[in-house]
Amino acid sequence: MKKVIAILFLGLFLGGCAVFNKQPKYELGMEERDFVKMHDEAVLSGLEDGQRTYRLVRDEHFYVLFTFENGKLIKLEEKELPKAWQVPPGTNNIEAN
Numbered sequence: 001m002k003k004v005i006a007i008l009f010l011g012l013f014l015g016g017c018a019v020f021n022k023q024p025k026y027e028l029g030m031e032e033r034d035f036v037k038m039h040d041e042a043v044l045s046g047l048e049d050g051q052r053t054y055r056l057v058r059d060e061h062f063y064v065l066f067t068f069e070n071g072k073l074i075k076l077e078e079k080e081l082p083k084a085w086q087v088p089p090g091t092n093n094i095e096a097n
Contacts, residue, residue: 028076032068042066057081 022040025038032094036042039056044064046053051074054066058078 024030026066026073030073030074032071032073035068035073086094 026035035054039054042054042056044052045055050069052068054068055063056066057063060081062078062080065075065077065079066073067077
C-alpha cells in the first residue's frame with residue numbers, strides 16, 4: 001500500500017513539474033539572440049525602422065508578436081489567429097516540441 005501511494009505521489013509530482021516547465025521563456029529587455037536560441041520555431045515577421053518583429057504561435061487560436069529594437073525586447077503583443085489560419089490541435093509549433 002505504501003509503495004502504491006509513493007508511486008502515485010511521485011507521478012503527481014513529476015506531472016506537476018512538467019506543467020511548470022512549459023512557461024514562456026521571455027521577458028521585456030531580454031536579448032534578441034537569447035530569444036532566438038530558446039525559440040527556434042519563431043518566425044521573422046517584420047523589419048522596419050530598426051525594429052525586428054518575430055511571430056510565435058502560442059496555441060491553435062493565438063500567436064504572440066515580439067518586437068526587438070537594438071537587440072532588446074521592447075514590446076509583446078498577443079493576437080488571435082483568423083479563423084481560416086487556425087491550426088488543428090496537436091500540430092502547432094509549441095506542442096510539437
